[in-house]
Amino acid sequence: MKSITYSTFHVILFCSLALISFKEAGAADNAHIHQQIQQKTAAIYSELVAVRNDLHQHPELSGEEQRTANKIAASLTALGLNVTRDIGGHSVIGVLDTGKPGKSLAWRADIDAIPTVEGVGHNCGHDVHTTIALGMAEVLYSLKSQLTGKLIFVFQPAEETYTGARAMLDEGFLTAVQPDEFYAAHISPMPVGLVASKAGYLYADYRQVNLVFNKVVKPEATIALAKQSIASLQSVAKESPFWNTANLMDPTIGLGHPNTIYQNYVVVENRFDVEHAGDALTVSGYVSASNDELMQLINKRLRQKIANSGFAASFVEVNNQAS
The missing domain is CATH 3.30.70.260 (ACT domain)
Structure with missing residues (x-):
């Protein structure tokens, strides 16, 4: 579990930096923002470990993610984000609107678990993906006054059955949020602390x-x-x-x-x-x-x-x- 949580927060830091980079600021301003991100990430470390552990202990199959969605929505609402639910299933969308002109950047996390020999389990890391996105939302909300545009956090159900994304699209999800750019991450068996990226399609x-x-x-x-x-x-x-x-x-x-x-x-x-x-x-x-x-x-x-x-x-x- 230690390596999973350690990887989680390296990804949070990386993704936060990626989002912040779209803010028009000088090198000194960005360096200050990056320092703030690191400090905030460190401050919520234990909180997010607890979130990941709770999600890991309560996995839900594709189409059955009610508890998971409730937890996500409660966290985003408590932060102060505008929350929309149940587009194409048990989805949750949180929007951090800075109130200033700028790009709309979306981040997606999948939230369902899979059937296992023991029953149901988060064997594909979706508990970690969810925690990453919640951590990003909290870190970036704390920097709202220094950001521009909108940041959109998308929690997608039913990824393992390939039905959740299509259902959300069919019900007009993209029309509702209209992001300029869309990002995501995936947890893989990489060395702890390593973040990898690739232009274009990563998977087939x-x-x-x-x-x-x-x-x-x-x-x-x-x-x-x-x-x-x-x-x-x-x-x-x-x-x-x-x-x-x-x-x-x-x-x-x-x-x-x-x-x-x-x-x-x-x-x-x-x-x-x-x-x-x-x-x-x-x-x-x-x-x-x-x-x-x-x-x-x-x-x-x-x-x-x-x-x-x-x-x-x-x-x-x-x-x-x-x-």
Whole structure:
């Protein structure tokens, strides 16, 4: 637990500095602000350790984050932020409005837990993500008089099921807050105290890929062929160190190394959905790719596979969508 909380407050400091950097100020002013951030962060250390421990001890699955949301909303309200709740689920949005012209900067934290062998647990660090954002809100609120624009703290539910963000977008979340820029962080098995960043996408695109057939003569064989075609897209061997998440931050093969193994890959999730609607048959799989170029090739590759099979006559189309 010590390493988790220590990492948490290094990230709080980093994120606070990143947000403050958008304030137009001279070097001397910024140095003073950074010193204030460090002092405030140190002052609330024990308070935020307690918050993280409480969240860790009360994990809630995607879509069930009522207690977590209540705790977040109470903390933000006590600070004096404008709080909006329940857009697209148990979300909480806190807005720190400085009352002065400037950018609107948003920070996002996910709040749900996952099923585990023991029941439910914060094994993906969302308790830490939540604590980071609450810590940032408190630190930055204490510096409100020195800031400009708006700072928006977004606590997103149902991240693990990929449904929370989409639900918030569908219910007009971005229209409501209209941030100029959006930021987030993720806790990973890195050395304590190390903060890493990367321009562009850090993780792969993730898509639901749909193969659509019509007037199928042999449905079971068609489904098997569709699943095999999607599964064959995977370019990473099952025995590869790629699958051990501890290797993400390995100094020789991890994300930070120029020759990282986490590049130029396509992986396929081991689950498929099958839907019958009238004469139409749709088989769906879930695919990640390390870059957009590889993702764009997926439809072409699947069309070629179906065209070279015995099921081309009933094939209608392949399409994919963000999932």
